[in-house]
Amino acid sequence: MSLNVSHMPDRAGVLRAAVKVAAILPPTPLLPLDVDGRTIWCKAECLQPVGAFKIRGAWHRLTELTQDQRSKGVVGVSSGNHAQGVGWAARRLGIAATIVMPTDAPRVKLDATRALGADIMLYDRPGGENRDQVAAELILETGATLVHAFADPWVIEGQGSAGIEIAAQMEAMEGAGPDLIVCPCGGGGLSAGLALACPEATIVPVEPVGWDTVNRSLAAGELVPVGADAPPTPCDSLQPPVTHALNLELLQGRIPYVATVTAAEVRAAQRLAFAKLRLVVEPGGAAALAAVLAGKVELQPRTVVVLSGGNTDPAAFAQVISTVD
């Protein structure tokens, strides 16, 4: 597998990112949740200013651009959360940002990205248009820097800063770091970052059923894209067409297994987070909790579940909490 990256992400980079993130963002809370008489800890990344952990990687990446790179702007590709992370960091640093977003992204994510001042370039995801190609053409024209949603070394290190926070919080409360971190997984940026951040912890990524490109790629030892027959999923933030060699390289041999969750399991997790944590968690953000509730992950004494995002249309959320599957 050939990797064409400027540097391999590493734990030193994660620690550097954690310091930069801590300077502008207070730690998100690690909230206890009783699951069948056992306490697990929920890392509420949905409480970040943009409603998702993506602000971490974007901030680490954009702050390390050169002046020349900054002047030419950045391009992101995202269904919405990475978009807002890049938009937020770009606005704060005075960098022009263009985000390539699918036409079927949730309205709240399109609106929020626009509100941050980013330009949006729509592509036809349901129609099969290739988002990477749209971004590549734009970059060729402008000389802008691509900020990949999950396969960028700095983005991975930045997402890992969540793991540094988790370790510190767990240490303070329970006297030792986490044994297990269960996290939602799209392309594998957060999973890879957490793996670097917490070398002693087991990391279990969770993907939507049928959209498990990381799972299949790890099993095959090579990139396996999502099949054309992948079922519909409410997890709009966990739908990359395929993971990346960089993520695979970092996760290979480090992940005991990947769990997959159904739409109904995700809804059940959203309802529990509403009722017991008073948190708004979007479908993709609830995937890890869904896997734990469905008994698909073997709990360990100090288990952490990442609630990775909370950007969801009110009508969709209203329907989830007012129905029982």
Added chain:
Amino acid sequence: MSLNVSHMPDRAGVLRAAVKVAAILPPTPLLPLDVDGRTIWCKAECLQPVGAFKIRGAWHRLTELTQDQRSKGVVGVSSGNHAQGVGWAARRLGIAATIVMPTDAPRVKLDATRALGADIMLYDRPGGENRDQVAAELILETGATLVHAFADPWVIEGQGSAGIEIAAQMEAMEGAGPDLIVCPCGGGGLSAGLALACPEATIVPVEPVGWDTVNRSLAAGELVPVGADAPPTPCDSLQPPVTHALNLELLQGRIPYVATVTAAEVRAAQRLAFAKLRLVVEPGGAAALAAVLAGKVELQPRTVVVLSGGNTDPAAFAQVISTVD
């Protein structure tokens, strides 16, 4: 006005409560929120384990009971949040708890209080039954200790611990304590606690329109109960029939004014907290934010709004977020 209390709550008591609370509960986050281009800070007390700040006062009160008092149990009177606070603290300390709750309390609050192991004694609030009398008879029978929801010296000190946290968080982020704290107000326990905790800050309590017993009592200089013609309000946690001499004594001369909010203003605040903070806030918990959004409170440079609770029935919340007034 004659006060029949064991001791006057004071700042030393608030500080003592804050130390005890900090030993078992991590601080709830102080989240930035953009309101018309200005940043206000939202104290997310809905993220407490019982979904409301009431856990603070209950913990401070119950931990200071003597062994003899503990053995005879405690009695609380509450529509649900104080109930859960007392239930949570009692379970943790191995104390028997009975809560006098109205028949029309939200189902989630009744269920959650039962789940904490407390006995529930229902009274007919819509029918005008006197809850204090129900509690008094129970106490006469059992020798249990009353834990008043807002007029107990320890409960007031305990609620004030939120102010100590706010001051520390604001100091860390902005280099100085809060100028203004806007908080939902039922009987005035939280308002009085915050007034003691943050002597430099302006405190503005917010009550539902027509249920403004604290407002009217402060204006009259004596206890003025809620009128029989008070309109319906969704703020079930802010409906005490009348405030108490102790709260009045602590608030008199300390509060510049009290704001009142309508049901529609409360719903707008719940929707904003959903969309921008990804928090589930119950109607009463959103009252202070509602007043700020409605322009009923003059903002100061470092303004804090307390989001005091998040226990709400899913069907009710679904309706709030899926409609626009």
